[in-house]
Amino acid sequence: MVDRIGSGPRTPLAACVLTLALTLALVGAGGCSRKSPADADAARGGATPHVDLTGVPLSSDLSPFLRGRGEGSGRIDQAGERKLALNDSLEIAIQRASTRRSAGDFLYGLWRAEPAGLLWIETATRYEYLLHRGDELEARLAALGDTVSAPAAHWFARDCREYGYGSRGEGYRRAAAHAGSLAPLDHAVAEQKVAMTEADGGEPLAAVQRLLPLVAPDGASGPRLRVREWYHITRYLHRADRLDDALHAAAKGLALADELASPSWHGRYLVLIASIRQERREAEAALDLLRHASEYARTQELPWLFLDATDRAAALAGSLGRPDLALEFDRRTLAHSLAMSDSLNVPRNLMNIANDLRLIGRLDSCLVYQEQARSWVEAYDDARNQAMLPMLEAEYYCQVGDYARVVELLSRAIDRASGASLAAEEVRLHIGLIRQQLELGRPELALRSVARLCQLRPAMHDQTPDQNLIADYETVTAEFHLGQGEYEVAAEALGRARSAVERRGGEGKRWNYHLVAGKLAQRRGDPESAVTEFDASLVAAETLGSPEQRAASRFQLGHCLLELGRFGPARDLFTATVGDGRFGASFRTRLSSLVFLGRTGNEQGRPDSALIHLARADSLVTPYTPADLMARLHFERARALRAVGRVAPAAEALRAARAELARADGAPTREFAIFTEHLRRELALEETDLLIDAGDDEAAMRLALAFLAADGTRPGDTAFQPRDWLAGKPGGTRLVVTLVGDRRSHAWHVGDGRVRHHDLPPRRELLRLSAPVLADYATPTRDTDPIAAARLTVAVLGPLAGGWTDGAALYVLADDVLQGLPWAGLATADGGRVLLDIGPVVELQLPPARPGLAGRSDGRLLAAGVNGTAGLPDDLAPLRHAEDEAATIAANWTAGPARACLGADASWSGLQAAGLASARIIHFASHAVVGGRGAALQLAGDAPGSSPTLAGIAAVPIVAELVYLSCCDGTRRRHVGAGTADLAGAFLAAGARGVIASSLRVDDASARDLAQAFYGELARDVEPASALRAAQQRVRAQQGRTHHPFHWAFSRLIESGRQDP
Secondary structure, eight states: OOOOOOOSOOOHHHHHHHHHHHHHHHHHTTTOOOOOHHHHHHHHTSOOOOOOOTTOOOOTTTGGGGOSSSOOSSOOOHHHHHHHHHHHHHHHHHHSGGGHHHHHHHHHHHHHHSTTOHHHHHHHHHTHHHHOOHHHHHHHHHTTOOTTTSHHHHHHHHHHHHBTTTBOSHHHHHHHTTGGGSOHHHHHHHHHHHHHHHHHTTOHHHHHHHHGGGGOTTSOOOHHHHHHHHHHHHHHHHHTTOHHHHHHHHHHHHHHHHHTTOHHHHHHHHHHHHHHHHHTTOHHHHHHHHHHHHHHHHHTTOHHHHHHHHHHHHHHHHHTTOHHHHHHHHHHHHHHHHHTTOTTHHHHHHHHHHHHHHHHTOHHHHHHHHHHHHHHHHHSOOHHHHHHHHHHHHHHHHHTTOHHHHHHHHHHHHHTSTTOOHHHHHHHHHHHHHHHHHHTTOHHHHHHHHHHHHHHGGGOOOSSTTTOHHHHHHHHHHHHHHHHTOHHHHHHHHHHHHHHHHHHOOTTHHHHHHHHHHHHHHHTTOHHHHHHHHHHHHHHHHHHTOHHHHHHHHHHHHHHHHHTTOHHHHHHHHHTTSSOOTTSSOHHHHHHHHHHHHHHHHHTTOHHHHHHHHHHHHHTOOTTSOHHHHHHHHHHHHHHHHHTTOHHHHHHHHHHHHHHHHHHTTSOOGGGHHHHTTHHHHHHHHHHHHHHHTTOHHHHHHHHHHHHHOOSSSOOOOOOOHHHHHHTSOTTOEEEEEEOOSSOEEEEEEETTEEEEEEEOOHHHHHHHHHHHHHHHTOTTSOOOHHHHHHHHHHHHGGGGGOOSTTOOEEEEOOGGGTTOOGGGOBOTTSSSBHHHHSOEEEEEOOOOOTTOOOOOOSOEEEEEOSOOTTOOTTSOOOSSHHHHHHHHHHHOOSSOEEEEEGGGOOHHHHHHTTGGGOSEEEEESEEEEETTEEEEEOTTSOTTOOOBHHHHHTSOOOOSEEEEOSTTTTOOSSTTOTTSSHHHHHHHHTOSEEEEESSOOOHHHHHHHHHHHHHHHTTTOOHHHHHHHHHHHHHHSSSTTOSGGGTTTEEEEEEOOOOO
């Protein structure tokens, strides 16, 4: 954002001071003298941040132009250098409100003295939005005459006004064509404009080629012109994704700016280098540079640069999921704008702060800042702010679910935007919010927007040919349901999205559709269809010419090809991206492609080839290379080294991968998610294999336990000691620990004081074995196959498949695809019994330690029942028996006091007030919403946007012996191997000793029957594991509709393995 507020008329003294300062700048530039390094540092207010070029290759196309200190060997255009020095000072003076008017007078005086000077024409037209001298500007341009008297100036001035508004740069090209009649500086200015049109036309490398002669070592360009041209060269290399050469060019330009002690160019280069670092996914380095640039601009009194750097820093922090840091930067910007009495930017700064607070969850403070922003907008009428403010306010009211207010605000915004549609704007708002909330792990908020979009569906009418709101709506709805695991609903939405894309097209719509369709096919276990969709998305990305979309499609396609064992096509897909082109290869794909080629070599069983590719990748690594990509590089090197028998270096590489992975947890890179999605698991498996091969089964199990205890954001918890834990259990109790991998899986049996390891089938084989069993058990009208169930039991439990001590419990620490199995209903090895007949089967989780947890329960049962929630989408219909279930359980509870909270009374805050923290038994009968990065209970009494999420549940200390989640999806996990990756895990993390939940969406009448049978057993002081077993046996024994495993086998008891002090 740019300062646009002047400070009234300047006094004659101020004008004289400015004229003198500019004159001195003009004289001082006469000899193009350079400052000493000490002088330059003093002028900048500190030493230049080092531009670390370690590991950054330089192309042969650029290297010849970087020789020497930067001045040409020919005769320098001294007159041009003096003009550029003066222009640099003028630009600073124009940006400062206190000197703007006098600077404008001086500029127009220079222009009158040199009517055809292209530099003055460019500066006057560029800064007209600050100078506000429209009549004088038009008069000066008219005075240039026709194409005969001043052809270059005429054409140049025309495009200064019309480029982008009808002109495509023909005037600039005609001006440059008169090179023979132009002074050297004017010719350079015209060439730079032509380069701009080439870059804007999709040819940024052609723009670079045009400008390089101006910085040739043997040219006549002086240092000020070179600083200017290196800046534009850097920008165009950046735009072309030649980020290595861009860094070298920026380093050259920054060094020249520092030798000239130019504050404005020094600051511009800092911000430009930060943007390159950000594009290289070197986010922390970019953030540090922007922080430095912000402080530098403040001390140098460069307000436009301060705003630019600080706004960029805030935006980057927000994109990294750090709204607290964004808030810090936005508050700095607000303080600056207030000090400048900047009525244009103060309300924008206030709204940025409000948005940060909204994302943090401080909604009351958000509303306060919004109200302050509105006061400023009403006091200082600016058309753009009047239009922008309601849109920003609407995001808040979307989050709290006040859609009537959203419509009112959007109506106000649209009144100021001709041609806009109220429904279209609200649709776009909700689509953006869905993606944002899913990224933030707030599926319950995304669900509200999905429901609102359902209501807006009849009003979705495109305002422009390429808008295609229907495609956007159906695709984002599919993304939401894909994250929920609702694959059929997602597929239906994608079918409608495809029809909309085929009917109306729209930029990027086809690419997005195919990418989501490919992800859905992957999730549904159909890699062939996924390959087809990702290949189509790559074709669409090529058509769009988007490096980011092309990279996303390429990596998704390559990952699928590897899963299918098509190593040749996968290798070919990336080999072409690592070769050199003009000014080096595309940065976005070169390093990551080499890592992918190394991975392909490992998958193909060619470790020598993998090591060659990984060595090439290592040569391109910089100190700022993203940690998640580095983790994958180290891991693939470890795999290759182990395959060639170099165990010690492989172990060292694994340690390096683990260290990088820990560093990446704080700053994940979305583009490299395909590399790190399963890396933590792969790392644990590789280290486990090393220990097993060395004969240390128990150490391997401890490592597996550390992985299973980790939730992706904290170190693995190895406090769980299986032998000690079993010592407190009845005799005959057994524990099975599992770890599932793509190439090799493991199980450890613990009991009778021994630990025994046996291999499990790899993941794909486990899926193949479990698929028919799950299909039979999940379909109540389908007969079950005891042979298939027994085959699965033998594969998973090995020697325990035939049974264990009758009546004793079997505890299973289930991993990955083994989570959610209907353990109680699996058949024994001979197919004669189910495991339920032998004894209770209990799943175990390892939540994080809760050192501060203390206190005893008050013995109460607290039951919450919600039949429906306002705003549910069509596929989440209201429940029929949930409130009746909760009321009946509370009424029939005889083991102590009980309370039922039903319907609107069953809010999260209401339950806390009713004694949630101290209750002995907590029962929920409601919907659950599961998202790609989170989950939530859907409670009708909650204020909009306040349904309890994983983090909110885990943060409330409870002492319950048991939490009963009589709701679908209560134990469904999205990130397997994560200790709090589901609602059951969240309650265990909060302090519950055990949770009963179902991994299948079942009829709520069956859920009610099972729950009532369970509580009948529990009231007789039966342990929860035995009570659930007895309830399942009772339901199973009934003839008719509930005999099938669908009605009882998917309800499981999950106990905490936490060993708190």
